[in-house]
């Protein structure tokens with residue numbers, strides 16, 4: 001497992017997301033981290049419906065009400081804290097989580 005620095009925890013406001021391309025052996029992995037109710041959660045940026053990235057606008061993953069993560073392609077809604085789809089064509093499926101570690105105020109993804 002490799003640890004990748006994401007950002008300082010304080011850089012993310014509540015219900016804000018940020019995406020990253022993490023280097024892997026011969027490609028990169030598109031992930032995003034969200035701050036939700038004081039905790040950070042990270043997911044691979046791939047919708048369980050088609051595998052497409054969720055967002056069309058960089059770093060924008062929340063729905064207009066900032067209650068769920070939303071896929072821009074067909075509108076699926078996901079709970080921020082566990083990635084489960086609660087509405088849309090992939091209801092009941094979930095985003096793939098990425099482990100997050102926090103050390104000295106900095107968030108790291110572990111993949």
Ligand code: FES
Pocket residue numbers: 047048049050051052071072073074075076088089090
């Ligand atoms: S690609 Fe995400 S809902 Fe269809």
